[in-house]
Amino acid sequence: MGRRTGTRRVGIADVALKAGVSHATVSRVMNGNFTVDPAIAQRVRDAAAELNYQPNPVGRSLALGKTDTIGIVVPDLANPTFQAILRGLSMAAAQDGYRVLIADSSEVSSEEAILAGEARRRCDGLVLCAPRMGDAELEELAPSLHPMVLINRSTTETRVPSLEVDYSQGVQELAEHLVGLGHTSIAFLAGPARSASNRARMAGLDKFRAAHPGVELRMLEGGSSFETGHEAVDEVLASGATGVLAFNDLVAMGLLSGLHERGVRVPEDISLTGFDDIPFARYTTPPLTTAAVPITELGERAWHSLRALIRNAEAPDEETTFQPRLEIRGSTGPAGT
Amino acid sequence: MGRRTGTRRVGIADVALKAGVSHATVSRVMNGNFTVDPAIAQRVRDAAAELNYQPNPVGRSLALGKTDTIGIVVPDLANPTFQAILRGLSMAAAQDGYRVLIADSSEVSSEEAILAGEARRRCDGLVLCAPRMGDAELEELAPSLHPMVLINRSTTETRVPSLEVDYSQGVQELAEHLVGLGHTSIAFLAGPARSASNRARMAGLDKFRAAHPGVELRMLEGGSSFETGHEAVDEVLASGATGVLAFNDLVAMGLLSGLHERGVRVPEDISLTGFDDIPFARYTTPPLTTAAVPITELGERAWHSLRALIRNAEAPDEETTFQPRLEIRGSTGPAGT
DNA sequence: GAATCCTGAGAAAGCGTTTTCTCGAAACGT
DNA sequence: ACGTTTCGAGAAAACGCTTTCTCAGGATTC
Numbered sequence: 001m002g003r004r005t006g007t008r009r010v011g012i013a014d015v016a017l018k019a020g021v022s023h024a025t026v027s028r029v030m031n032g033n034f035t036v037d038p039a040i041a042q043r044v045r046d047a048a049a050e051l052n053y054q055p056n057p058v059g060r061s062l063a064l065g066k067t068d069t070i071g072i073v074v075p076d077l078a079n080p081t082f083q084a085i086l087r088g089l090s091m092a093a094a095q096d097g098y099r100v101l102i103a104d105s106s107e108v109s110s111e112e113a114i115l116a117g118e119a120r121r122r123c124d125g126l127v128l129c130a131p132r133m134g135d136a137e138l139e140e141l142a143p144s145l146h147p148m149v150l151i152n153r154s155t156t157e158t159r160v161p162s163l164e165v166d167y168s169q170g171v172q173e174l175a176e177h178l179v180g181l182g183h184t185s186i187a188f189l190a191g192p193a194r195s196a197s198n199r200a201r202m203a204g205l206d207k208f209r210a211a212h213p214g215v216e217l218r219m220l221e222g223g224s225s226f227e228t229g230h231e232a233v234d235e236v237l238a239s240g241a242t243g244v245l246a247f248n249d250l251v252a253m254g255l256l257s258g259l260h261e262r263g264v265r266v267p268e269d270i271s272l273t274g275f276d277d278i279p280f281a282r283y284t285t286p287p288l289t290t291a292a293v294p295i296t297e298l299g300e301r302a303w304h305s306l307r308a309l310i311r312n313a314e315a316p317d318e319e320t321t322f323q324p325r326l327e328i329r330g331s332t333g334p335a336g337t
Numbered sequence: 338m339g340r341r342t343g344t345r346r347v348g349i350a351d352v353a354l355k356a357g358v359s360h361a362t363v364s365r366v367m368n369g370n371f372t373v374d375p376a377i378a379q380r381v382r383d384a385a386a387e388l389n390y391q392p393n394p395v396g397r398s399l400a401l402g403k404t405d406t407i408g409i410v411v412p413d414l415a416n417p418t419f420q421a422i423l424r425g426l427s428m429a430a431a432q433d434g435y436r437v438l439i440a441d442s443s444e445v446s447s448e449e450a451i452l453a454g455e456a457r458r459r460c461d462g463l464v465l466c467a468p469r470m471g472d473a474e475l476e477e478l479a480p481s482l483h484p485m486v487l488i489n490r491s492t493t494e495t496r497v498p499s500l501e502v503d504y505s506q507g508v509q510e511l512a513e514h515l516v517g518l519g520h521t522s523i524a525f526l527a528g529p530a531r532s533a534s535n536r537a538r539m540a541g542l543d544k545f546r547a548a549h550p551g552v553e554l555r556m557l558e559g560g561s562s563f564e565t566g567h568e569a570v571d572e573v574l575a576s577g578a579t580g581v582l583a584f585n586d587l588v589a590m591g592l593l594s595g596l597h598e599r600g601v602r603v604p605e606d607i608s609l610t611g612f613d614d615i616p617f618a619r620y621t622t623p624p625l626t627t628a629a630v631p632i633t634e635l636g637e638r639a640w641h642s643l644r645a646l647i648r649n650a651e652a653p654d655e656e657t658t659f660q661p662r663l664e665i666r667g668s669t670g671p672a673g674t
Numbered sequence: 675g676a677a678t679c680c681t682g683a684g685a686a687a688g689c690g691t692t693t694t695c696t697c698g699a700a701a702c703g704t
Numbered sequence: 705a706c707g708t709t710t711c712g713a714g715a716a717a718a719c720g721c722t723t724t725c726t727c728a729g730g731a732t733t734c
Contacts, residue, residue: 011690022714027692057459059690061395062719077424087414090439101438102427122394226620257620283563283594285622359684364722396720399689
């Protein structure tokens with residue numbers, strides 16, 4: 001039995017009483033059902049307005065079996081990439097009258113399943129963003145999460161729409177760009193080990209390596225934050241590389257700042273690339289050469305897929321891959337002598 | 338009558354049937370009510386596990402009169418400041434088992450009341466972040482939104498806990514810092530007109546002006562984004578100021594980038610300050626002198642206030658003001674000759 | 675051994691809606 | 705004028721849960 005706070009909220013019953021009609025009629029009027037006598041309808045509307053009646057969404061949800069809410073699970077809300085996805089998702093969903101509920105797993109992959117399940121139950125659908133969990137677990141979880149769309153991951157057993165970025169291709173293009181500038185010693189400052197997008201980059205670099213036997217390519221341990229980049233300065237310098245591919249723009253910015261502190265000139269001494277093209281990338285000094293991913297659009301598209309799923313209940317199971325676009329700016333230049 | 342999708346979700350009734358007990362008993366077991374025979378409780382748990390039963394949160398919410406969800410309304414989710422507040426809020430609320438629902442008003446102040454009301458009805462509480470609406474409207478709206486906490490705004494009639502940043506003090510300190518470096522011609526690149534925090538900065542600068550009659554202080558129209566800063570380069574140069582106070586770090590970064598493109602050296606030719614100390618601020622070249630606001634903590638504290646409100650139902654009506662801390666970095670230096 | 679207390683579990687009410695079902699009255703056709 | 709359809713609105717069921725109320729049966733007491 002629901003507890004009541006001091007002054008009870010005005011409910012449909014109050015309106016019905018005031019207008020001298022039944023609950024049902026009030027409901028019909030509120031939902032624009034036209035099988036109601038215009039005079040009575042007006043009386044109901046007046047009563048509702050006077051009492052400032054606002055339907056209780058929870059009761060409505062229970063009766064309707066929908067909440068007009070979707071959930072999103074991200075590994076780390078501090079990451080601008082996920083923020084941008086969230087924003088795109090939220091804006092697009094809002095257009096259709098949906099709100100978004102957020103769940104941050106804080107990179108703890110064991111929490112993801114629980115968070116996702118909980119969020120899914122509260123909502124009409126779910127966006128699972130770059131989950132860190134293993135393939136097997138994801139596969140097993142997927143059916144119970146429907147309707148859901150995946151970002152930067154995909155499943156094979158279950159049909160789940162997924163939106164992916166071709167990190168492999170993007171990082172290859174960046175590497176090619178460096179080679180084109182004459183760099184023959186390149187370092188890759190990697191991302192989080194559990195990240196699928198990092199694995200994709202690795203795969204891309206394997207291909208690159210095969211295509212360019214003459215280029216020396218070193219892999220450096222890393223992460224996904226400023227700090228990672230900033231702390232990697234020594235390692236990068238020790239590697240002797242003249243071209244550095246950072247995991248993402250954040251890492252690149254941290255590294256850029258560290259190099260600057262050391263008096264290492266970019267791009268004269270070292271060329272540096274990021275990934276994602278976050279808004280900040282074009283405002284660093286020098287502006288960052290990067291692979292642009294339409295991140296906000298990714299969130300928007302995620303909503304469109306999810307919406308289709310929610311409406312049709314049948315999957316329009318698409319698998320979209322976004323191609324990053326090379327964005328050449330000032331942080332890369334010809335290899336020094 | 339709720340519509341049923343093909344395969345109905347497993348409900349409490351299914352578990353009750355399987356365990357051979359009543360709904361009530363299942364509910365008791367699921368909620369850790371110990372007035373249940375251990376043997377029966379185990380049978381219920383087994384049945385629940387076997388059916389993979391998960392209580393429906395909507396039904397639960399209706400019965401309990403709470404949703405374990407709070408809402409936040411922000412003017413612009415693209416702004417790192419609001420992102421950080423959201424993050425702090427979300428993390429803190431998650432600790433207590435609450436989730437957060439987001440609503441972005443896209444700086445459209447007329448939408449705020451509707452969004453806020455809607456969000457509030459869906460949730461157990463609301464955080465209204467830097468609302469753009471007028472004082473009168475805010476005052477009128479406040480009672481219907483309880484429990485709620487305000488960020489960067491406050492009310493006088495209604496008692497609403499509010500968390501504010503002393504922008505006035507912060508901007509004065511930044512200005513003093515410039516004066517201390519010998520700058521006598523200063524420009525303020527203002528923020529959005531509707532922003533209360535911008536008005537606070539203005540007020541602070543009025544005080545500053547009164548205290549330093551000898552210093553020339555110009556006000557320049559602006560905004561809150563990179564672009565604003567970037568586009569303001571000409572105006573700033575035309576003003577002849579050697580010290581520039583940007584509305585926030587974003588604007589400062591845009592301006593910094595623009596100045597750099599023009600070959601203007603920072604801080605040798607122009608000293609530049611931001612505001613907020615977003616994570617990016619320390620990684621620009623040169624690193625940004627700014628007034629540090631513990632933004633994430635702001636979100637965290639917002640949750641603590643809101644939690645108190647939700648629990649006590651009686652307001653611990655605090656009015657907290659955060660003092661920004663001057664963060665002197667490389668973007669400010671002695672005034673040139 | 676009977677009256678009383680306690681324990682544990684089922685029945686049912688309630689949370690606030692929507693929607694089906696039902697039925698009286700008005701409108702229509704012959 | 706009577707039977708049939710249509711229309712509009714109320715009664716009630718349903719959504720899925722929690723919790724009060726109620727009561728049967730075993731334990732306790734004198």
